Amino acid sequence: MSLTRVHLRQDGQTLVAGLLAPRVLQRGPTCLEVALVATNATLLGGDHVRIELAVDAGMHLVIRDVAGTVAYHSRGREAWWDNEIDVAEGASLVWRAEPLVLSQGASVRRTTHATVAEGGRLLMRDTLVLGRSGETGGDIVCDTELTYAGRPALVERLDLADATLPGMLGAHRVIDTVTLLGARPAATTRAFRLAQPGAVARAVGIRAHDTALDATFEEWATQIGAQSWRG
Amino acid sequence: MSGIAALLLADARLPAGGHTQSAGLEPALLGGLEPTDIPGFLRTRLATSARVDAATAVVTRAGAPVEQVLDAWAARTPSEVVRAAAVEAGRGYLRLARTLGMPTSLLPRDTPRPIALGSLARDLGLAAAEVARVAIYDDLQTACAAALKLAPMDPATPVGWLLACADPIDEAVADVAKLTEPQQIPATTAPLMELWQHAHSTATRRLFRA
Amino acid sequence: MPETRALRLGIAGPVGTGKSSLIALLCRELGGTIELGVVTNDIYTDEDARMLRAAGVLDPDRIRAVETGACPHTAIRDDITANAIAIEDLESDYPATELVLIESGGDNLTATFSPALVDAQIFVLDVAGGGDVVRKGGPGIARADLLVVNKTDLAPHVGVDADRMRREGEQAREGRPVIALSRNDADSIAALTSWVRHLLARHRHGEHVATDPGPMAPHFHADGTVHAH
Incomplete structure (x- = not known):
């Protein structure tokens, strides 16, 4: 297993490099902006990537992916990817993730667990692309489990092994999701309003960058005050 | 009691407002489903x-x-539109329970259909597998019945569709009937279907x- | 707070006979003195409810729509669940409500409300539907609490004798009331509102008993009794 860890504390941060290496881009009194840089040709069959992101109370962490990730043909071995996220009271985490492209023959199991304490905020992007151009794309099962203030906020299994089943993705090859936890967005934004404070904006599309969720992500980032954290 | 109770709960003639529902089929057809x-x-x-709903009913029961x-259930049903529709459908069961003096009538007014159904199944002494089967059958049969209104065809045709699902339904029933804890409820989603249903409002x- | 629960008055009748307009009229005429609520049963979505909300005759939140899954007959007759819930919600949100008007989804001549859903019902025909509609009969025409022959101002234009239609209605109804209504005829409007106010008073005093017009004509049973189911 390859562990990448970013833990932002009031008195500093812990950075652990794995297949993805954290690089500090910017630092402020209560904020940290980190890029995750691929150190190898991710993601191959048998790889097990684990990313741990933790933000202590009152701190703000912004994560950027430098590039999208390509999951290559698994050659019969699954690749695993686990995200473990912990956002404390009054803390924020914004993860500007780039697309995960599933090549023909790729087989990926991904889990995302996030625990957000009351008053904490989490904003993240998840773009899955089935296949590089001309391919039908690989398989992925994504298990997402997010809790807010100790209560389940979003629990979802997205199993794209049979993506063409009616009602799954149809002819679309891209599924793009922006998830916000700890704040309720403006009524005008097209999104699912979760029962707990939070929302999910989702779109399906043909190409990676035509789903129009960039604007939603920026709007929600502004709403939780991400602009004010710098410097 | 459960001998006829399961049949009653699965019967479209049960007066619980089932005729107002299409189990996501109308949104799907409006969204482009052929x-x-x-x-x-x-x-x-x-x-x-x-x-998801069948498991929710089982765990409630x-x-x-x-x-x-x-x-x-709410964490597995992210669209507020879908949740609101489920609450309206649940109201039909609560009203039925109230008229018949069953404990389910004490549930809050915003109880969604799968929980109201599971509770009613508990009141009526249904087994776990029975409520799972009723929940799944009702969902699929609701879509089949709505299909006759929305895309008319020989009414025997949807019966054939349902029968063709018999084995996978049995497998699903076996999967969910053994569940007892809320966190065990499956969470598998169909993204397009969810978007279609969300747009229905x-x-x-x-x-x-x- | 009214001492009794709100009077539930159903408005049934074929498509296009003016049920929504009749409700708008009642809201305009009675809204100032009676606490009203409206439940519509729409063919599509909540279009009648939207039309009424747009008409501005009543607080939009007091107008609720029931979607019937293309079963307007079922929704007012056999499985009244969705309508009953809509009415109960209205009454619970506005406890002072005195009169709830329930508009059926436009259906054919056989659709009538269940007495479990409404205390009384008005059946609406219009002159444009043809002078012989009354003679064709049906449970609503024969035995609704009130028959309204609507749009009498159009009668000359469609070659119908509105008076004759009203008379034939009275004959078919064995003395039950008929009102020939035109929105341009103040007397006919007064007759309608007076009928509703009178019904409301009887309801409050417990003198009104809901009766079922039935889906069928009255018929004889072997024991000699006459039934109007």
């Missing part, structure tokens, strides 16, 4: 939302705390509530 894909759509529901079941010429 009528020829309705059998596949049933498979998708069976693998996703129908299974098993006696799990309703607030926890509600949290678990603003559809202008719809026949069905959901």
Whole structure:
């Protein structure tokens, strides 16, 4: 297993490099902006990537992916990817993730667990692309489990092994999701309003960058005050 | 009691407002689902939302705390439009329970259909597998019945679709009937179906509530 | 707070006979003195409810729509669940409500409300539907609490004798009331509102008993009794 860890504390941060290496881009009194840089040709069959992101109370962490990730043909071995996220009271985490492209023959199991304490905020992007151009794309099962203030906020299994089943993705090859936890967005934004404070904006599309969720992500980032954290 | 109770709960003639529902079929057809894909759509529901709801009913029937079941179900039903429609459908069961003096009538007014159904099943002494089967059957049969209104065909045809799902329904029933805890409820989603259902609240010429 | 629960008055009748307009009229005429609520049963979505909300005759939140899954007959007759819930919600949100008007989804001549859903019902025909509609009969025409022959101002234009239609209605109804209504005829409007106010008073005093017009004509049973189911 390859562990990448970013833990932002009031008195500093812990950075652990794995297949993805954290690089500090910017630092402020209560904020940290980190890029995750691929150190190898991710993601191959048998790889097990684990990313741990933790933000202590009152701190703000912004994560950027430098590039999208390509999951290559698994050659019969699954690749695993686990995200473990912990956002404390009054803390924020914004993860500007780039697309995960599933090549023909790729087989990926991904889990995302996030625990957000009351008053904490989490904003993240998840773009899955089935296949590089001309391919039908690989398989992925994504298990997402997010809790807010100790209560389940979003629990979802997205199993794209049979993506063409009616009602799954149809002819679309891209599924793009922006998830916000700890704040309720403006009524005008097209999104699912979760029962707990939070929302999910989702779109399906043909190409990676035509789903129009960039604007939603920026709007929600502004709403939780991400602009004010710098410097 | 459960001998006829399971049949009653699965019967479209049960006065619980079932005729206002299409189990996501009308939103799907408005969203672009081809009528020829309705059998596949049933498979998708069976693998996703129908299974989530059936498991929710089973866990409710098993006696799990309703607030926890509600949290678990709501976390697996992200669209507020879908949740609101489920609450309206649940009201039909609560009203039935009230008229008949059953404990389910004490549930809060915003209890969604799967929890109301699970609770009613508990009142009526249904076994876990029975309530699971009723929940799944009702969901798929609701879509089949709505299909006759929305894309008319020989009414025997949807019966064939449903029968073709018999084995996978049995498998789903076996999967969910053993569950007892809210966190065990499956969470498999069908993204397009969910988006279609979410858009239904603003559809202008719809026949069905959901 | 009214001492009794709100009077539930159903408005049934074929498509296009003016049920929504009749409700708008009642809201305008009675809204100032009676606490009203409206439940519509729409063919599509909530279009009748939207039309009424747009008419501005009543607080939009007091107008609720029931979507019937293309079963307007079922929704007012056999499985009244969705309508009953809509009415109960209205009454619970506005406890002072005195009169709830329930508009059926436009259906054919056989659709009538269940007495479990409404205390009384008005059946609406219009002159444009043809002078012989009354003679064709049906449970609503024969036995609704009130028959309204609507749009009498159009009668000359469609070659119908509105008076004759009203008379034939009275004959078919064995003395039950008929009102020939035109929105341009103040007397006919007064007759309608007076009928509703009178019904409301009887309801409050417990003198009104809901009766079922039935889906069928009255018929004889072997024991000699006459039934109007």
